[in-house]
Amino acid sequence: MAGNLGTQAVASGSAVRVNKHKPDWRGWKFMWPFAVVFVLVFIIPIFYAIYISFFEKRMVGGTVFVGIDNYIRLFGDDQFWASCGRVALFTVVQVPIMLFLSAVMALCIDSMKLHGAKFFRISTFLPYGVPAVVSTMIWGFMYGSKYGLVGSLNDLLGTNIDVLSPDVLLASIGNIVTWEFVGYNMLIFYSSLSTIPHSLYEAASIDGASEWQIVKSIKIPELKGSLAITVIFSIIGSFQLFNEPNILQNMVPGNAITTYYTPNMYAYNLSFSGNQSNYAAAMAIVMAVITMAIAYAVQLNSMKEQMK
Amino acid sequence: MRKSSFGLKVLAAGTAAMTVLAMAACGGDDKPAQSADGELSGELSVWGWGNGMKELAEAFEEANPGVTVEYAAQSNASDAAMKLTNAIAAGKGAPDVCMLEDAMVSQFAVQEGIIELDQFGAQDYADDFVAGPWGKLQVNGKAYGMPLDSAPEVLYYNKAVFDKAGVTEAPTTWDEYYEAAKKIRELGEDYYITNNAGFQPFTAQAWQAGGHMWTVDGENLTIDMTKSEGMQRYIDFTQKLIDEDLINVRINAWSDDWNRSLNDGTLASLTIGAWMATNLKSSAPEQSGNWRVAPLPKWTDGGENGSEDGGSSFTITAQAKDTTLAWAFVEFATHGEGAQVLTDEGGQFPSLKSILNSDEFINADDEYFGDQKINQVLVEAANQDITQFQYLPYTQYATTIYPDYTGPAYMGKVRLEDALQDYGEALAEYGEQQGYTVTLK
Structure with missing residues (x-):
C-alpha cells in the first residue's frame, strides 16, 4: 500500500512534490519548541560524546586524536x-x-x-x-x-x-x-x-x-x-x-x-x-x-x- | 640540591606544557606583591572546607573593607579536588582561591590548573613554615601552594582502653604496637587497636618504613610497591596484623560506624594526622578525657619516626580574575593574621612556625585529652626532619582506586603483597596512558 503511494507520487511529477512540501513545514512550526530542546539536550550531547570518544587527553602531551583506540581498549x-x-x-x-x-x-x-x-x-x-x-x-x-x-x-x-x-x-x-x-x-x-x-x-x-x-x-x-x-x-x-x-x-x-x-x-x-x-x-x-x-x-x- | 636537579631535568625535557607554564610565570603580570593594606577592592571567590573558614573570610573583609569574599564550603578534600578538576576541564567555574590537600597540588600544577606563587614572592616565606608541608607544595622548585595546616602523623590512642588491656605505656615501636594490638584484641570481640584506614595512612606508614612507592622525576615515574626493603617491612607487618585478626577490616575511615566505634571505645587508636584532635572531639564526645597523643611508633629503636598524613594549602587557580587580590587573601590566611584565626577558631594545627612554637600554643592543655599538653607532642612531630615527600602527579586517581586493590587483601582474600603489586601495575598503566614514562619494579 505504502509502496504504491510512493510510486504514484514519483510518477505524477513535480507538481505533487511542491504541494507535499508546504504541509511539512507547517508541521515543523509546531515542532520547533520541542525540536530545539531535543537537539540541544539530547542530540548534541550524544554527538559530542561520540566526538570526544575518538580523542585522548594526556597529562603529558595534551589531547590527541586516537581513532577507535578507546573502543579497542574498552x-x-x-x-x-x-x-x-x-x-x-x-x-x-x-x-x-x-x-x-x-x-x-x-x-x-x-x-x-x-x-x-x-x-x-x-x-x-x-x-x-x-x-x-x-x-x-x-x-x-x-x-x-x-x-x-x-x-x-x-x-x-x-x-x-x-x-x-x-x-x-x-x-x-x-x-x-x-x-x-x-x-x-x-x-x-x-x-x-x-x-x-x-x-x-x-x-x-x-x-x-x-x-x-x-x-x-x-x-x-x-x-x-x-x-x-x-x-x-x-x-x-x-x-x-x-x-x-x-x-x-x-x-x-x-x-x-x-x-x-x-x-x-x-x-x-x-x-x-x-x-x-x-x-x-x-x-x-x-x-x-x-x-x-x-x-x-x-x-x-x-x-x-x-x-x- | 635535589630540588634544583629535579627542576633542571624537567626544563631539559622541554615539554610544551612546562614551557607555557614557565612563560606564564615569567612573562605574566609583573605587579609587585601587594600587602593587604586596605587598598584592595572587589570580589573574591574561595573554596575550602573545615572549621574556621567563615571566620577567616570575615577577618579578611574586616581588614580590607572594599573586598567581598564569597566563601563556598566544600564537603571535603576530595570533593574540592573533583570540583576543581571539572571547572578546569570546563574552562570556567573555578574559584579565585582554592583550598587543596597537599598531595593534590602537584597534580593541579602539572595540569596548569593553578598558578605558581613565586611570582608574588612566596619563596621569601619558605623559612617561616615547617619543612614538611612547605616541601610538599613545591613543584619543580617553585611554590604552587601556601601551607595551611600541617599534618605530622601521630598516634592517637584511647588510654582508658589501653589501660584496661594492660598496656600502660603508649607503644614507641611497631613491635610494641603489635603486642598492644594483641592485648586489646583480647578485651572482646569488638575491640581492635585500629581499622583499615585507607590511602593516606598507607602512604604515611610505608614512607616512614623507608618504602618510596613512587619516585617522580619530571616525566619519568618509578613505581615500586613491593620490592624495596622498606615496602617489604611495611607489607610484612600489616599482613601480620591482618592474619592475626588484629585490625578491624570491617570499618572504613570516616564512615558512620567509624565514628560510633571511636565513641564507644571499641576502636582504641588511630595513626593519623595531627589534625585529628578537633575531629575526635566531634566524633567521640563520650570518650572525653580518655584520648591521648603519642609520637608515631618507630620501625627501629631510635630510627626515623616522622611522617606526614594529609595537610592542606591555599592555591590560586589559573582562572583567577584578580591575582593580586587572590594572593593578598592567601598571604593573609597562611602567613598573616588569618593563620591565627584558623588556629583559634578552626582548631587547625598550624604549619606557621611563629604560631607553632609560641608558648601559648605549645602549653595549651586540653580537657578532652585529659589535660595532656598535646601540642607539645604534635609540635615535636611537626618539627621532625622528614625525608621529602613525593606524590604522583595523579594522586586523585591513585587514592580512588587504592581500596579496589587492597580491600580484598584486608578481607583475607589475597595477600597484601600481591594486591599492592597489582595496584602498582594499575598505576603504571595509567601513568603510561597519561604520557609518562613509567618504570615498574
Missing part, C-alpha cells in the same frame, strides 16, 4: 566487563522479582476486596518519591551489622547475619531498588487494569466465573501489555545502577564496592577521578548501545507475544 578492559556482568546478573534476578511483586500488588488493590485500597496504593508508591540517595542512606543504616537494625537483630537472636558481606551485597542492593520501584511499577500495572471495561466483569460474573478465573482470563492478559513497558524501564534502570552502590560504598566493610562496581560508577570514577572523560565517553556509548539492544530485543519479543 573491549579488552576486564573491569568494564566485570561491571557489565554484575549489572546483567542484577537485572536477571531483581527485575522479575520486582515486577512479580508489583503485579501482585496491583491485582490486590484492583480486587476491590481490600480495605483501605487508597492507603495501600499511596504507601506502596511513596518510596518512589523518596530520593534514591536518602533511601539508600536509610537502608544502609538499617543494614549495619554492628550498629544498625541488623546488628540489633543479631544481638537479640544471637545470630551473626551480615547483609553487607560481599557474597550477598548485590542482593541487598536489589532489595533497596525493589523497595524503591515496586510502587512505581505497581502504578503502571494498576492503571492498565483500571482500563478494563466493567462490562467484561459483568459478563464474567453472569457466566459464573470465580474471582480466580477473572484474574486468569481477564486481568493477567491485560497486564501483558504494560509488562513490556515495565520490563524495558527496569532493564534500563538496572543497567544504569549508580546511586545505591555509590552511596553504600563507604558503609560496606572491606571496600567490597569497587570503583568499577557498575558500568556507570566506572565511567564516573574514570571521568572525575581519573581525568579520562574521553574513555568514559566511549564507555557510555557502548553501554547505551548494549542497553538499547537488550531493550529492543525485549520489545520485539513482547510484540511477537502480542501478535499470537
Whole structure:
C-alpha cells in the first residue's frame, strides 16, 4: 500500500512534490519548541560524546586524536566487563522479582476486596518519591551489622547475619531498588487494569466465573501489555545502577564496592577521578548501545507475544 | 640540591606544557606583591572546607573593607579536588582561591590548573613554615601552594582502653604496637587497636618504613610497591596484623560506624594526622578525657619516626580574575593574621612556625585529652626532619582506586603483597596512558 503511494507520487511529477512540501513545514512550526530542546539536550550531547570518544587527553602531551583506540581498549578492559556482568546478573534476578511483586500488588488493590485500597496504593508508591540517595542512606543504616537494625537483630537472636558481606551485597542492593520501584511499577500495572471495561466483569460474573478465573482470563492478559513497558524501564534502570552502590560504598566493610562496581560508577570514577572523560565517553556509548539492544530485543519479543 | 636537579631535568625535557607554564610565570603580570593594606577592592571567590573558614573570610573583609569574599564550603578534600578538576576541564567555574590537600597540588600544577606563587614572592616565606608541608607544595622548585595546616602523623590512642588491656605505656615501636594490638584484641570481640584506614595512612606508614612507592622525576615515574626493603617491612607487618585478626577490616575511615566505634571505645587508636584532635572531639564526645597523643611508633629503636598524613594549602587557580587580590587573601590566611584565626577558631594545627612554637600554643592543655599538653607532642612531630615527600602527579586517581586493590587483601582474600603489586601495575598503566614514562619494579 505504502509502496504504491510512493510510486504514484514519483510518477505524477513535480507538481505533487511542491504541494507535499508546504504541509511539512507547517508541521515543523509546531515542532520547533520541542525540536530545539531535543537537539540541544539530547542530540548534541550524544554527538559530542561520540566526538570526544575518538580523542585522548594526556597529562603529558595534551589531547590527541586516537581513532577507535578507546573502543579497542574498552573491549579488552576486564573491569568494564566485570561491571557489565554484575549489572546483567542484577537485572536477571531483581527485575522479575520486582515486577512479580508489583503485579501482585496491583491485582490486590484492583480486587476491590481490600480495605483501605487508597492507603495501600499511596504507601506502596511513596518510596518512589523518596530520593534514591536518602533511601539508600536509610537502608544502609538499617543494614549495619554492628550498629544498625541488623546488628540489633543479631544481638537479640544471637545470630551473626551480615547483609553487607560481599557474597550477598548485590542482593541487598536489589532489595533497596525493589523497595524503591515496586510502587512505581505497581502504578503502571494498576492503571492498565483500571482500563478494563466493567462490562467484561459483568459478563464474567453472569457466566459464573470465580474471582480466580477473572484474574486468569481477564486481568493477567491485560497486564501483558504494560509488562513490556515495565520490563524495558527496569532493564534500563538496572543497567544504569549508580546511586545505591555509590552511596553504600563507604558503609560496606572491606571496600567490597569497587570503583568499577557498575558500568556507570566506572565511567564516573574514570571521568572525575581519573581525568579520562574521553574513555568514559566511549564507555557510555557502548553501554547505551548494549542497553538499547537488550531493550529492543525485549520489545520485539513482547510484540511477537502480542501478535499470537 | 635535589630540588634544583629535579627542576633542571624537567626544563631539559622541554615539554610544551612546562614551557607555557614557565612563560606564564615569567612573562605574566609583573605587579609587585601587594600587602593587604586596605587598598584592595572587589570580589573574591574561595573554596575550602573545615572549621574556621567563615571566620577567616570575615577577618579578611574586616581588614580590607572594599573586598567581598564569597566563601563556598566544600564537603571535603576530595570533593574540592573533583570540583576543581571539572571547572578546569570546563574552562570556567573555578574559584579565585582554592583550598587543596597537599598531595593534590602537584597534580593541579602539572595540569596548569593553578598558578605558581613565586611570582608574588612566596619563596621569601619558605623559612617561616615547617619543612614538611612547605616541601610538599613545591613543584619543580617553585611554590604552587601556601601551607595551611600541617599534618605530622601521630598516634592517637584511647588510654582508658589501653589501660584496661594492660598496656600502660603508649607503644614507641611497631613491635610494641603489635603486642598492644594483641592485648586489646583480647578485651572482646569488638575491640581492635585500629581499622583499615585507607590511602593516606598507607602512604604515611610505608614512607616512614623507608618504602618510596613512587619516585617522580619530571616525566619519568618509578613505581615500586613491593620490592624495596622498606615496602617489604611495611607489607610484612600489616599482613601480620591482618592474619592475626588484629585490625578491624570491617570499618572504613570516616564512615558512620567509624565514628560510633571511636565513641564507644571499641576502636582504641588511630595513626593519623595531627589534625585529628578537633575531629575526635566531634566524633567521640563520650570518650572525653580518655584520648591521648603519642609520637608515631618507630620501625627501629631510635630510627626515623616522622611522617606526614594529609595537610592542606591555599592555591590560586589559573582562572583567577584578580591575582593580586587572590594572593593578598592567601598571604593573609597562611602567613598573616588569618593563620591565627584558623588556629583559634578552626582548631587547625598550624604549619606557621611563629604560631607553632609560641608558648601559648605549645602549653595549651586540653580537657578532652585529659589535660595532656598535646601540642607539645604534635609540635615535636611537626618539627621532625622528614625525608621529602613525593606524590604522583595523579594522586586523585591513585587514592580512588587504592581500596579496589587492597580491600580484598584486608578481607583475607589475597595477600597484601600481591594486591599492592597489582595496584602498582594499575598505576603504571595509567601513568603510561597519561604520557609518562613509567618504570615498574
